Amino acid sequence: MSNQFDVIVIGAGPGGYIAAIRAAQLGFKVACIDEWKNGKGGPAPGGTCTNVGCIPSKALLQSSEHYDQAAHHFADHGITVEGLKMDVAKMIARKDTVVKQNNDGILYLFKKNKVSFFHGRGSFVKSADGAYEVAVTGEKPDTLTAKHVVIATGSSARQLPGAEFDEKLILSNDGALAVTEVPKKLGVIGSGVIGLEMGSVWRRLGAEVTVLEALPTFLAAVDEQVAKEAQKIFVKQGLKLELGVKIAEVKAGKKGVSISYANAKGEEQKLDVDKLIVSIGRVPNTTGLNAEAVGLKLDERGAIVVDDDCKTNLPNVWAVGDVVRGPMLAHKAEEEGVAVAERIAGQHGHVDFNLIPWVIYTNPEIAWVGKTEQALKAEGRAYKAGSFPFIANGRARALGDTTGFVKFLADAATDEILGVHIIGPFASELIAEACVAMAFKASAEDIARICHAHPSLSESTKEAALAVDKRTLNF
Numbered sequence: 001m002s003n004q005f006d007v008i009v010i011g012a013g014p015g016g017y018i019a020a021i022r023a024a025q026l027g028f029k030v031a032c033i034d035e036w037k038n039g040k041g042g043p044a045p046g047g048t049c050t051n052v053g054c055i056p057s058k059a060l061l062q063s064s065e066h067y068d069q070a071a072h073h074f075a076d077h078g079i080t081v082e083g084l085k086m087d088v089a090k091m092i093a094r095k096d097t098v099v100k101q102n103n104d105g106i107l108y109l110f111k112k113n114k115v116s117f118f119h120g121r122g123s124f125v126k127s128a129d130g131a132y133e134v135a136v137t138g139e140k141p142d143t144l145t146a147k148h149v150v151i152a153t154g155s156s157a158r159q160l161p162g163a164e165f166d167e168k169l170i171l172s173n174d175g176a177l178a179v180t181e182v183p184k185k186l187g188v189i190g191s192g193v194i195g196l197e198m199g200s201v202w203r204r205l206g207a208e209v210t211v212l213e214a215l216p217t218f219l220a221a222v223d224e225q226v227a228k229e230a231q232k233i234f235v236k237q238g239l240k241l242e243l244g245v246k247i248a249e250v251k252a253g254k255k256g257v258s259i260s261y262a263n264a265k266g267e268e269q270k271l272d273v274d275k276l277i278v279s280i281g282r283v284p285n286t287t288g289l290n291a292e293a294v295g296l297k298l299d300e301r302g303a304i305v306v307d308d309d310c311k312t313n314l315p316n317v318w319a320v321g322d323v324v325r326g327p328m329l330a331h332k333a334e335e336e337g338v339a340v341a342e343r344i345a346g347q348h349g350h351v352d353f354n355l356i357p358w359v360i361y362t363n364p365e366i367a368w369v370g371k372t373e374q375a376l377k378a379e380g381r382a383y384k385a386g387s388f389p390f391i392a393n394g395r396a397r398a399l400g401d402t403t404g405f406v407k408f409l410a411d412a413a414t415d416e417i418l419g420v421h422i423i424g425p426f427a428s429e430l431i432a433e434a435c436v437a438m439a440f441k442a443s444a445e446d447i448a449r450i451c452h453a454h455p456s457l458s459e460s461t462k463e464a465a466l467a468v469d470k471r472t473l474n475f
C-alpha cells in the first residue's frame with residue numbers, strides 16, 4: 001500500500017524536516033506532514049524557524065542594521081548619505097522572499113531525498129499490530145501508517161492572560177515580523193531573546209522602545225559579566241529597560257495599547273504605546289495531535305514527555321525540538337532529529353546538551369556555550385577565567401566595531417574549557433570554534449597554541465585563551 005511508511009514525521013520545522021531527511025538517507029520510506037500555510041494557502045515547510053522565527057527575524061535584523069550603519073556609522077568611514085529613507089514595506093517584502101526561498105529549499109530537499117510530503121494536520125487515529133495510523137486533515141485528507149512516528153510539532157508564543165494576540169496592536173513574534181510602518185512607541189513585555197531581537201529591529205528604525213521584564217535581573221541565563229555589559233550597551237543605544245515589573249493590565253484601544261504595571265519599587269505605572277510585543281516564552285504545540293487516541297504522555301505544560309534519547313512513553317514514538325524539554329533552539333531540534341533517525345536505524349545518535357550554543361542576534365551579538373561563571377560558582381567547581389576585549393583587536397578596530405570581549409572559563413586543575421562567552425562583532429560565528437574545542441575536550445592552552453589568521457576577530461578567541469594563563473600578547 002502506498003500510504004504505508006517506515007517513518008512518519010509530524011511537523012516540518014527544523015526538528016521534523018531534518019529527521020525526515022536523515023531517516024530517508026538511512027534507507028527508510030518516510031512521510032512528513034506539516035500544516036503551515038503560506039499567504040496563498042500553499043505549503044510552507046520550515047516551521048516557526050523558517051516562517052516566523054530564526055530566518056525572518058535575521059532578515060529584518062540585517063535590514064535594520066544596514067539602516068543604522070548608514071544613519072550613524074558610515075560618516076566615520078567618510079561616507080555621506082543624504083536623504084536616507086526607510087521603505088518598511090520593501091524590507092518586509094524582502095524578508096518574505098527570503099522566507100519563501102527557504103520554504104522552496106525544503107520542498108526541493110524532500111524531493112531530492114524521496115521524502116513524501118503531506119500538507120495538512122497530522123493526528124493519531126490508533127495503534128494496531130505494531131503500527132500507528134495517522135490521519136492527515138487538510139485539502140487532501142489521507143491516512144498513513146508506519147511503525148515509527150517522530151513528533152516535531154514545535155511551539156507557539158505564550159499569551160499573557162488578558163492580553164490576547166490580535167497581531168495588529170498586541171503582537172506575538174508573528175505580528176512583530178510583519179509590522180508595516182515603524183511605530184513611534186513600541187512596548188515589549190519580556191526581555192528574553194525575542195524581545196531583545198525584535199526590539200532592536202524597530203529601535204534601529206526609529207521607534208522608542210520600552211521593555212518591561214518581570215525578573216529583577218537582566219538576561220539571567222547569560223554569564224553575569226556579559227549580561228551587565230549588554231545591559232549597559234543596550235541602554236546607551238536608547239532601549240528603555242525596566243526590570244522587576246509586575247504587569248497589572250493590558251488594554252488595547254483604537255489606536256494603541258495601554259499597559260498598567262507596578263515597577264520594581266511597587267509603584268503603579270502606565271505606559272502608552274502604538275504597538276506591544278509580548279515575548280514571554282513559548283508553549284509546546286500538542287493540541288492537534290490527538291495524543292489521547294494512543295495514550296501519549298504529556299507533562300503539565302503540555303510538552304511531550306521524553307527521555308534523554310527522545311523516546312516517549314509509547315514504543316517507536318519519538319519527539320524532538322520545541323515540543324519536548326530543553327532549550328527551544330532550531331539547532332537543538334535538528335540535532336535531536338538526526339539522533340532519532342539514527343536510533344531508529346539501530347545506530348547510536350547522540351546529543352550533548354552541554355554543547356548547544358546560544359546566540360542572541362543583537363548588536364553587539366551575544367553568544368555562549370557551556371557553563372557560565374555563576375553556574376561554576378554555584379557548583380563549587382574550581383575554575384580559571386580569562387578574557388580579551390575587542391578594543392585590543394586590530395580587525396575589530398578596522399571594522400569600526402570594538403564593543404565587547406571574549407571570555408574563557410577553564411578547569412583550574414586540568415585547564416579543560418568549561419565555557420566560552422562572547423559579546424561583540426560576529427559572536428555568532430566565533431562561538432563555533434569554542435563548540436569544536438569543547439567537543440574535543442580541548443584545554444584553553446590548546447586554543448592558545450593554535451595559529452589564528454591575522455587580522456581576524458578570532459585572534460580575540462586565542463588571546464582570551466591565553467588570558468586564562470595570564471599571558472595575553474596584545475593586551
Ligand code: FAD
Nearest residue numbers: 011013015035047048049053054122154321322328329330
Ligand atoms: P517548529 O519550527 O515550531 O515547527 C513545527 C511545525 O510543525 C510547524 O510547521 C507547525 O505548523 C507544524 N505542526 C504542528 N502541529 C502539527 C500537526 N498536528 N500536524 C502537522 N503539522 C503540525 N532558534 C534558533 O536556534 N536561532 C534563532 O535565531 C531563532 N530565532 C527565533 C526567532 C523567533 C522570533 C522565534 C519565535 C523563534 C526563534 N528560534 C530561534 C527558535 C526556533 O524557531 C525553534 O526552536 C525551532 O523552530 C523549533 O523547531 P521545531 O522543529 O521543534 O518546531
Ligand code: NAI
Nearest residue numbers: 190191192193194195213214215279280281328329359360
Ligand atoms: P524567553 O524565555 O527568551 O524570554 C521571556 C522573558 O519574558 C523572560 O525574561 C521572562 O522572565 C519574561 N517574562 C515572563 N513572563 C513575564 C511577564 N508576565 N511579565 C514580564 N516579563 C515576563 O522567551 P521569548 O523571548 O519569548 O523567546 C522564546 C524562545 O524562542 C527563546 O527562549 C528561545 O529559545 C527562542 N528564540 C531563540 C532565538 C535565538 O536563538 N537567537 C531568537 C528568538 C527566540
